[in-house]
Amino acid sequence: MKKSQIIILIIGVISIGVLFSLPRVVVDNDEGDAPIESEEAQASSKPVEELHDAPIPAEAREALTSLASQLESEGNKEKFAVLADTLASLYTQIGKFDSAAFxxxxxxxxxxxxxxxxxxxxxxxxxxxFALNEEKIAYLADKTRVYLNKVLEKDPKRLDLKTKVAMTYVSSSNPMQGITMLREILEEDPTNEDGLYNMGVLSMQSGQYKRAAERFEELVRYHPDNLQGQFYLGVSYFESKQNNKAKKQFQEVQRMTTDPMVLASVESYLDKL
Incomplete structure (x- = not known):
């Protein structure tokens, strides 16, 4: 799974805080006839710079200002691209992902x-x-779709990109569109890592832990090195009261990693079993 950088495994002890930043949807009893809840979120027309207000570290400001000035006056598009990539890299390093994208x-x-x-x-x-503000989430989701859909128009087999587009719809006013896309991905490729992972996470977020466990079981069967999936499989077993399976699964996660945050969270679950 790319990006993904997308979900940090553990924040806190027993709570899986990252799940609650996802849209509140009910995914599937039988893969999706359950009701869906979502708050309206329409894309903003504000420039991306106005949507984040975290301060830029003083040591980075000078370099960013200099590069931005060079970019503004650069007429050669290849040199412009090099400067833009450098600026994006610097913004990424300081956690300004929206500016990097801009x-x-x-x-x-x-x-x-x-x-x-x-x-x-x-x-x-x-x-x-990484966005938390609803307006910002909607704006960034819309931008994601604009650019990734242009790639998909030329190369519709890019299921990795289709998965990302699907996840942006899950947090929109039409979450079923995203869930339908994820199902289509799994119909085309039943072993798709991103599709299985995201359907598992969405089932967890909606409290359907037995269904989530099924998804994560499939995920780790085909992708045993997916640490996030292995961990969330243990959580799904734990939350669905399958204690013996949960214990065995958390012990498996312990064998897979030396990350102290992951291990601390695993220990907290094992202590409760």
């Missing part, structure tokens, strides 16, 4: 290559996964 977008507008479009869409998706 500058990659300026490059994509000039280059109009599939590579630049994909890079921009992926950057907006990364920003989307």
């Amino acid at each position: 500058f990659l977008e300026q490059s994509a507008i000039r280059l109009e290559t599939l590579e630049s479009l994909e890079k921009t869409g992926n950057a907006y998706y990364e920003a989307f996964t």
Whole structure:
């Protein structure tokens, strides 16, 4: 699973806080006839710079200002792209993912290559996964779809990109569109890592832990090195009161990693079993 950078395994002890930043949807009893709840979120037309207000570290500000000035006066589109990539990299390093995406977008507008479009869409998706404000989530989701759909028009077999587009719909006013897309991905590729993972996470978020366990069982069967899936399988067993399976699964996670945060969280679950 890419991005993904997308979900940190553990925050806190027993709570899986990251799940509650996902849209409140009920995914599936039989893969999806259950009701769906979601708050309206319409994309903002505000420029991306206005949507985040976290301060920039003083040591980074000078370099960013200098590069931005060079970018503004650069007429050669190849040199412009190099400067934009450098700016995006710096913004990513300081956690300004929306600004990183914004500058990659300026490059994509000039280059109009599939590579630049994909890079921009992926950057907006990364920003989307970290966003908390509803207006910002909607704006970044819309931008993600704009650019990744352009790539998918040329290469519809890119299920990795289709998965990202699906997840942006899950947090929109039409979450079923995203869930339907995830199902289509799994129909086309039943072993798809991203599809299985995200359907499992959505089942967890909606409290359907037995269904989540089924999804994560499939995931780790085909992708045993997916640590997130292995961990969430243990959580799903725990929450669905399958204590023996949960204990065995958490012990498996212990064998897979030396990450102290993961191990601490696993220990907290084992102590409760």
